[in-house]
Amino acid sequence: MERTVTAEAVLDLLAAEIGIPVITGRPVPQGDVILIPADGQVPAATVPLPSAGAELARGQGGHVHLLLGRVLWAPGPEGAQSVGTVTVPQGETGYLAHGDGSPVSALSRDAEHGVQAFGPGTWVVRRQREQASEVRRVSD
Amino acid sequence: VLTAEQEGRIADIRDEWLRIGLCTEPADRRAAEQGVHCIYRAAWLPPPRIIWQDSPGAAAVAMVITAGHEDWSEQHMSSSQAQQYWRVRAQRDAELRRQAEVDWQTEHKVSEEVYWPLVRQVEVIGARVQEQVQAQMRAHENSELWDQVYDELYGRKHFPLPPDQPVWMCLPSVYSGKGQRGIPSYAQWAAMEVLGVPSPVPFHHDPLVARKAGCWWRSRAPGGGVIVTDRPSRLKRDGEGHLHSADGMAIAYRDGWGFWCWHGRRVPRWVIEEPTVSRIVAEPNAEIRRCAIEVLGWERFASDAGLTLVGSCPDPGNPGLDLELYDVPERLWGSPVRLLLAWNGTVELDGSRRRFGLTVPADIAGPLAAAAWTYDDPSSQVRMTPELYSTITRRT
DSSP, rough: OOOOOHHHHHHHHEEEHHTEEEEESOOOOETTEEEEETTSSSSOSSSSSOOTTTTEOTTTTTTTTEEEEOOOEEEETTOEEEEEEEEOTTTTEEEEESSSGGGGGGTTTOOOOEEEEEOOOEEEEEEOEEEEEEEEOOOO | OHHHHHHHHHHHHHHHHHHHHHHOOOOOOHHHHHHHHHHHHHOOOOOOOEEESSHHHHHHHHHHHHOOOOHHHHHHHHHHHHHHHHHHHHHHHHHHHHHHHHOOHHHHHHHIIIIIIHHIIIIHHHHHHHHHHHHHHHHHHHHEEHHHHHHHHHHGGGGGOOOOOOHTTTOOHHHHGGEEEEGGHHHHHHHHHHTTTOOOOOGGGHHHHHHHHSSSOOOOOOOOOOOOOOOOOOOOOOTTSSOOOOSSEEOOOSSSOOOETTEEEEHHHHHHHHHOOHHHHOOOOHHHHHHHHHHHHHHHHHHHHTOOEEEEEEEESSTTOOEEEEEEEEHHOOOSEEEEEESSSSSTTTTTEEEEEEEEEETOOOOHHHHHTTTTOTTTTSSSOOHTTHHHHOOO
């Protein structure tokens, strides 16, 4: 019988294997994207994240910050600096992956930013900003 | 309310027009010419002479060279037969639109999903191209040349025509010089057809040309004719979809015409290819100065321009490395800002580590507060304070 291995299962294994710490209760930055712990400050997300993940930001060479894991996800309005809310249920792990948009590319040696793993709770996903003539989102 | 099937078809229409609008393949000249002929046939006009140009820059010059004085619009206004036909068709379509009973919320939803994304991704490119043509013509020593081209491109002389004249309406591309810039509308109409709403009659054939070529205009050359341009051969954008290239032109055509952009802003060639502090200081336009500083790189600019260090502290997100905050002279940046210089979290493949600079408001006192500010969002309940930033985990 054929069995499909999900990206989450591979990431769970790899995270344990190479010792990626699973963060809770502290901000988790990956390049120009950051996760900020927000338990009780914003409503928890309720819709399961599709297994292909969610694109959080796309940078100049087409590189993508991808949200992965068996988590719940509520995207924010298009163009907003706070791009959404992610809730990790008890016992699960969420991942920030950076690559060409496919989960596996985040594990390649030339990935610009390493995988980040984060634990149970509700987090706000936010883009970095800078002050040009007006405030704008950073696109790296 | 849209069914799942309708939602899927509408998303497909948007994606298809995105591909068309960003296409860099050579124009399909035969198919584009057939499209032009369809538009003319629908207006009861004989097929026009078609003049191909490799770029909008070349097309603007060709228009000036071929400009005649024939009063083309009046000639065609006299076709009462055509007027009658379009009036009947317009009435019939208005009736069909009423019967389709699409409420305004649904129509609004379709435009959010189709029209506006295409405006942001595609139409904005056409707008930059148009600006570039305008800027080049203005810079020309003969400003009359520009006035002529402006009339040709934007049909200023034709707008006094009464808006209820169907014959005028039935050649919209020819008057307004649309083509690719009409793409958001073409996609919106195609999406509304999924809901049973017919496209506005006078525009039925416009999408045919936009699918196969670049922008196009009516030429006022004696004997009529239209000028159709090829598509660009190179089109580079940043992650936000703005025209952008750090090496060479952001948009270039097969005859070599094109221009340089930095995150959507048109810039002179030196900004991308040879930025230096002395050129930046001499540049009168603040926005161009900012672009050039970013191209040069903040680290190099901070040292070459001798910026004053305001303060430094260990970076909580990058153990062992420092955050630095610099003053940026207002005359350089154009508005009061400070510069935060930080190190990348990840080491490059060659073992080096890059620095990056972010500008922050000038009233921020220290580097930690500056770093926190970059991740703060005043519109969110969840704020990023310097205290919270100091608990940040290692940045990757």
